[in-house]
Structure formats: C-alpha cells, structure tokens
Amino acid sequence: MDKLYLMSKKKNNSFKNILKTNDIYLHYNDLQVSHFFNGDSKIIILGHAVHCKNVDLDLIDICKEMSEMNTLSEVIEYSDYLVGRYIIIRSYENSTQILPDATCTIPVNFYSDEQDLYISSTTHLIGKLTNTLLSEESLEIKSKAEEQHPLPYNITMYNNVKTLIPNHLLNVNKMEMFRYYPNEKQSEKSFDFVLDETINVMDNLTERFVKEYKFSLPITSGLDSRLLLALMKDHMSDIPLYTFYDKGDEENWDLVVPKQMSEKLNLEHHAIERIPIEKTALSKLTKILDHQQNERILENGFSLSESSLSHRHFLAGDIIPIVKSNFGKNYSEKLATLFYLNTKTHNYSKNNKKHIKKWIKDAENDYNVSKFDLFFWEYRFGRWLPKNANNYDVFSNPFYIFNCRYLIKLWISISREERTSRSFHKEIIEKKWPELLEFPFNPGNKLGRIFSKNQYSYYVASLAKYNINRFR
Template sequence: MPINFYPRGFLYSRDAQVITDELKGFRHHQTSRGEFWQAPETELEILDRGTALIVLIGHAQYVSDSASTGDTREICALIFDAWETAGRTEVEKYLYDLGGRYALFVLTDDEQYVYHDAHGMRSVYFIDGQTVVSSHERMLADLVNARPELATISSLSLALRGRFSRFRGITALQPNHRLDLSTSSQSRYFPYTENSYLGASDKERLDLAQHLWTEQIRLISSDRDVALSMTGGIDSRVSLAMSRAFWDRIKAFTYTAIPRQDSAWSRSIYQDEAIVQQILDVVNIDHEFLRRDEAPALSANEKNTLAKNTAGQHGQWLLKLYQRRFPNPSTVHLRANLHETGRNYFHKYRTPGEPLRGLRKLLRDQTVQRHPAMETQIDTVMDEFDELIGQAGYRELPASYEPLDMYYWELRQGRWFSEVFNETDCAFDTAIPFNHRRLIDLALSFDASQRREGYFFKELINRSAPFLNFYGVNSTKNLYEQGRDKLKELPPLRTNRVNNSVGTNVEVTSKISILNEQGQKIAHRPYAGSLYVPAEHFRSSHVAEIQINHDPDADMRPIDLQLSVENTYENPRATNHMEFVVELDGVETLRHDLSARPEPYGITMTALPAGTCVKIRIRALRDTPRDSWEKASRTGLQIVARVAQGQERKILTDNPFAKILPVEPAN
C-alpha cells in the first residue's frame, strides 16, 4: 500500500482555487457555496437545502442519553434542523453529543462556520484573511507559498505551539472553538455553562458513561474493520474492556522491540509485550505483535511525503507494519490516548484562587525542560503565551472547568495527537469513544483525587471486564503480586499509641468518636492511625474526633506535640465540604479545608502544660453521606510528644492553607 500525500485529507475554498500537484488525485465537489476536495478514502457528506449548506467530513457518531446514529446523512439533516431552529446556538448544543473525528461546515449566505470534534482529532487549518480551510498545514502553505512563522512559540514542540502553525498566516482551529470564515476568527463555544454532572451519583455517571462509550463502539464497528492497540497501560486496558462485546470482530496489535540495555524505550515497550502476553491468556482476540526489527524501511520519497502529511513524528517505522496487518483502507483504529484529559494530569501545578498562575508556571517549566536553549528568550515566550491564554478564553471559563484541564485537553492533546493521526492516516482512520463532550464532562466531574487515581476508568473496566483490573498497569506484576510485595515493605501498623520521648506520658484514645451537631456522641469507630467521618454520618456539623491527653498525675512537665497530617483529597470545586480542626482545651486553634493541599504537612504545638486536652477533628460541613466522602475524609496521623524545649506557647504549621487561630499564653 503506498503512502500518499494527505490521506483522509480535505480542502475547501469559497473562491476558485488552483490546487497543487499533490492534490490531483483528490475528488472535487462544486457546491453552491464553494469548492471541496477530498482524498479518495475521506468520508464526506454534503447536504444542500438552499438556505444552508451542511458538509460533514470524516466519521461521526451521535450518541446521547436517548438517541444514537452513525449515519452521516442523518446527522447532517439533524444539524440542518438545529440550524433552522435556533442557528449556531442549537447546532453547538447538538455537538455536545457528537463523537467521532470530523470537520463540520455550516455555510449560509450570511454566516459561514467551521467546527471539529471535541479534541480536534481531525486537524483543521485556515488561512488568515481568506476563506480557505484544510486538514493539513503544509497543504495550505504550499497553496500560498507561505513563509515560516515568526512567533517564537511556533518553533516549540506541538504540545506548546497553541494555535500557531509553522507557517505565517496559517492558523490551527482550537478545539471547542468555532471558526467564523467571514472574519477569519475563532471563538470559544464550549464550555458555556457549569459541568452539570458535579452533583450526580457515581452510579448515575458510570451508567451513562458506559452507554455512551459502548454505543459509539457499536456504531463504529457496524460497517468498518476495527483495529485495537494493546499496551501495558491503563488507557488501552479501558478500550479493551469497553469493546468486550465486539472482541470477535476486532484485530488487535501490540508494537514491541527487543529490549536493549542502552534503550529505555525498547525496555518499556518490551514490558508492554510481557503484560499483554498475560492478558492474552484470558482474552480471546485476534492479536499480533508488531516487532521493530521486522519493520520495512521507508523510502526517501515516503519520508518526504510524511514530512508534508504531519507536523510531528510519532512512530513512522510502524506505518508499513500497520499497512501489512490492516490492508483494508476502511479500517478504523480504536485508540485510547485522549483518556489522559480525564485524569488531572497536571494537578501539581494547581493554584487555587489564582488558576492562571499555575498554567503560566506549567508553560514556563515545559518550555525550559523541552527546549533548554529557549531559557534566554523565556520572557518573550511567556508574553506570547499570555496572549494565547487570552485568545483561548481561559480567563472566562465557568468555575467548574480549570484552565489546566482545558489546556491539556485543547492545546496539548488536541495539537499533538491530531498530527499523530495525520501520520497514521495512510494505514487507517482513528476513533476514540472518549472524544465526546458529554463523556469528557462525566470524567471531569469526579474529584481531583479520584481523577488522579483513574477511578472513573478503573470503574468502567470493573463493569465491563473486571478481570482486566487484575493485571498490572505498566507493571508485569499482577494485583496479587503487587499486594503481596507491598505488605512486605510496609512499616509496622500504626496504632493509637503516641511516640513518647523519655519522661512524657501522653496517650490518644483508641476510638474515633462520632458527634452530632449538638456535640452528642452517637457512634464510634476503632482508631489505628487514620481519622475519618463514616459515610452514614457525613452530615452537616457532624464530627469525627480523637483525643490526646497529657496525664498530669504521671508527668507535670509541659510538652511539645508534633502532628504529621496526610490527606490526599484535593478538589477546588469542593470547598466547604469538610475541614480538619485542632482544638486545645475546648478552643479551636487551627482549621484547614480538606479540599486543598493533598500533600502531607506538619503541625507543632509547643509548651502544652500538663493536663492539656487536644482534640483532632474532621468536621463535615454538608449532607453528603456517600462512600466517596468517607474515603476523601480519611486522614493519616502520626503523633510525637517530647518534653517542651521552651516556654512560649505556639501553633506552627507548614500548610499555607491552614488557618491558625490565636492561642492563649500558658499559665
């Protein structure tokens, strides 16, 4: 199978256009509102109803909670009806449930808009000041003999390039933006409201996600051969699990290489082979390993063609192996790369209350790490990033959408992977069911700690093929082996004992007391180093507490008390749900909203006199009696008591989110 120029590509021009030699094999369509060219294997649907021309390029699956179709003619008709009902507003509502990899043109006498899929898997480029749009930046550059772009960030890696192409006057359409051809400008249309799934139960969210996901796979596989990539990671595991009903019609593969001591890459993908071999013991699927040492070499002409087809390189050595394994050009590759959008990938850069500061730090760090020579120009780069942030509308996002998430979704994932797909288009098309805005909203609606742990995706595996959760993720050890080895490494179990230095006598209660809003004890739980609010007691003003006592009859000397506090929960949208509280002799001295600061921190209380009673509390602030909130409240404690080193009574902490209240001086 040859590697042609711009496979699955397209070109649109409102005015007559002289095309380049590379496009001579494209099919031509003259419409009432301009000309379209498509590569022979490109799917294209044209609906002209006079008042509006609807053109859908690529594959698309409409799946909502109540309807579904993969018929592009029907989808175009529904989009036309939406346009006739309320113009672009209704069309953009429809796109919320339209998955696939596509570009969409809505052209009328007065308005001309271009959209693409949620992550921009179908890359879209346009020429500033002209009504010319295409699938590939180089296609446009050759049409107008464009010069190299002058902006500094255009020379950065794709994940940092934003809307810039490598060529002056040629711009990439950003995901979740509409292109207005009349002004050569793009504007955000999603998200326009808060994420509606924040208050839904886990079951509601997972039930809907499972339906949206599997129905898309059913539609995709109904008239296409399906390829599925298998690795040792969590993302491909989700794809494998969610496609379980269709294993009998899928051809799977894993690329691998002979492991070499001097190549971390070869060792990594060989590990994938070992993990996949374990999975194949229980999964009956047509599978083949694609081996690096068996890959045919690309010719010089093929390499030159690929240099035009994609703005980035991923794994060109695989292309001939792909073509051999999947000779049918209508094959679609079921991939999983975009799942990372749902996993809070850059959480360590979060800056609650000032989210753009974290995004700017991320962009600075990524630039210097990937392009060390740019450090001398970093001020110029950051000025360009600031302009990009403003153009992308990250300052005006609804509160439930974080700029870090949207950057990862739109500019990192959107730009990088669209060009990976352009590279592999010579072998097959690409489909990712997660590339569906309602599905993405469902993933983003889970709290930060659940997203970091991959809870949403692991639960989907558990519902569809639970045995796949048994195998290691990026590890050849299965769940049992990992648990066994972890037990060997664990320190002795924490107890309710306090680590007392010589001469002090301080003890902590052996039970967690549960108090209602009137302060009455209504239940208790064993305490073994972890304080939490049980799910059934997660009610407003209910408290879980332990008590630390310094027995004056045993030792009259004052003490310094040190607490190590560890709670991994983090969710900037869940403030005022629960708080960590320290109380000295009935007076609150420290408060910390547990939605912030997932890192461990310390608290030191100095010069506590004999007889002091210290209470450590977690207070629920809302009625949310769910297992997930019990889990979120779990806070590990280590307590150390020493003879006081001074006489000044102080409360100290390294947690900037904790509020320290005034302490009465010791008597």
C-alpha cells in the same frame, strides 16, 4: 482516512469534487462529504460522525436535523453528541462557521489576504497556493523541543496561517477563531453517574461501530488500553490485540503483560516488531506533514501496515486520560500559572511561552471550568492528538471512539478531587471485565508512581525536570 480538503473563493480544478456554499468553493477528493440544504440554511459534514444518543441516524439525517436549527448555539449543542472525525460547515443566510470535532482530528487551518481566503486540512497546501514562507518563529519553537511535541496555541509552521483548537469555531466571514466554550456555569456531576453514563454510551456506540468496521486493538501494560479492552469485551472474538516492540526488547513489560493476558483469557495477540523508515522516505514525509512528523508514530503505522492487521482500523484510547485528572491532579487553580503550564509543553523557547500566555488570556472564564482541564483538552488533545493522528494516517487507520464532546464534558464535570481519589478506569474495568485487574499495570514505572502518589511532589518534580532540561 483521506482528509484533504480546501475551501477558497476561487475554484481549484486539481480536486475531483467541488461543492459551493455562500460564494466559497469546497474542494475534496475521496474525503466523505454529506450535506443537506434547507433554504438559506446549509449543513455540510466532512468526514464521519455518529450521534452517541441516537446511533441509528445516518449522516444525512444528522445534517438535516442541524439544518432545521435557527441558531448557532443549537448547532453547537447538538454537535456535542457527535462521535468521530469530522468538520461541520454551517452556512445560514450570509454567514458561515466551521466547527471541528472534539479534538480537531481533521485540522482546520486558515489564512486570508485581500484577494482570497484559504481553509484546509494541510498548511502545506495553503503555503503552496499563497507562496507563504515557513515561519522563523515556529521553526525556532520546534527546535527547542523533541519532535513529538506540537506547536503552542493556534500557530502553525507557516507565517499568518493559524489553526483551530478545541472549543473554538472559525467565523469564515471574519476569518477569526472564536471561543464558544465554556459559556455557562458547569454543573458538577457525580462520579457514579458519569461512570454509568460512559458505559451506556460506549455500549451503544460499539454495537454500531462493529457492524461497520473491522478493528484491532493496540494493548500495553497501561490503563488506557486496558479500559478500551474492557469496553470491547463482548466483541473480542473478532478484534485481535497487538503490541509493538523493538528488536532485542522482547522482555519489555508492555509486551510481557499483554502476552500474559492474551494467553490466560484466550485472546488473539500479535507481537509486531517495529520496522525503521528509511531516511529518504522520512525526509519526504517531513514536508507532507508540515514539519510535524513523529518518527516513532510513523514507524508504528508503517509496521502495522506491513502486518496481517493492515486492513483493520485500530482503536485508539488517546482521549480518555483527561478523566484521570493526572495533568491537573487536585491542584488549586492558583497553581495553573504561566510557568507551570509552559513546563507541560516540554518546550524551552521564549516564543513558546509567549503563546501559552495568549492561551491563558483566551481561556479566562467565570464558569468554574478548570484551566488544567481546558489546557489538557486544548493543548494535549487540540495540538498533540491531531498531529499524531496525521502521522498515523500516512500508513494506517486510527479510530477515535472517545472523540466526543459530550463524553469529555461529562468527565470534567466530575470534581478533580474525586477523579484523583478514585480510579475511573479501574472502576469501569471492574464493572465490565474484572479479570483484567488481575494483571499488573505499568510494572516497570515504579519511579513515576512514587512521584505521582503525592500530587505536590509531582508538581514540584515537573517544575524541576523542566528547569534541568532547559539548561542542558
């Protein structure tokens, strides 16, 4: 999707469309923009969203309902139920706030100086308009990790340009990031209630979405894609599956298992060979993607765009791993240390550790919300997922059907003990499409399963792996 936008005090005539609110100009080209102005209350939604409890509402209805709310808290609570890739701009009297979607898949990057303010989906544009240089610190942090790993906390590749992370909003008047969740005690919900509610929500959403979009579904031998397949069971007559593979690696389990499932269950399946991207093209994309390129994802997107499935949106299951609690297991909160959380960034820079320390201070709360869950949500999803989505956007159309705060908050309301002792994924599959359990899950990853069975072995192994790699 086209997600390019710019907000500033000065008008920029290089964009096709301009909308003004509270003396700030919103510029955009083909990005979908919906709005409703109700006196001093204005709501603008950039992108697309559906209300998971009332899927028949259109975007204007959603804007209208939020415009009638007198408090920011009401708007935030309402936004929990929105699914999709979007940004909410709320102006009330003389104040303006920006709320991102559940995982910030349309970035909110921001910068201000004495003359102007700039808010945009791309830091590259802000850097160009302000003559801001690339950050030496960020370049050093990036150099200490593999290219797929994101920057920590809310820093970007440019000096003085920050980005929003989940559970935060932007106070435009002060140009400051503000945490709004957690802000109250979280009530624990039963595993079975959350399981049934997830199925109910997804059944309603899929009925709505298949009427609007043509989908394809990437499938491997893993749990996440299998769960997504189970939830889409009633619509699979028009949803082809596909699996990427490298030439000469046709016996990979991630290709073999989907082929077995497709043949036995009579599903359409495409094996798509990855097409390498030329180095000159990759070099150009590096600049466009703010030095946050991921060559593997770009290859996947390009390969998909060259296939017969290029006209379809592909369903992504990236957000549901949080319900496995495979990141925090059932560890004591005392083990959510700076040292351990830093290892999970897979970055070996001292500057990276400094920003993880800032995040820990920001995340301090008395609302019984686990730091493990918050870190997984705000780092893995808040920094990793948007970067991956931006890479996919270059050549393909990812669709994040689980991108909903209501669902994420439901999942982390299950005790981490229950999340580790039971399999949320497999129990949904059992309810929706039990035949899918007859096929093996990740049969080639035996070593990983041995370590993950004992959570404390996994914890120690994570620390050991980090230190081994750090001194290489």
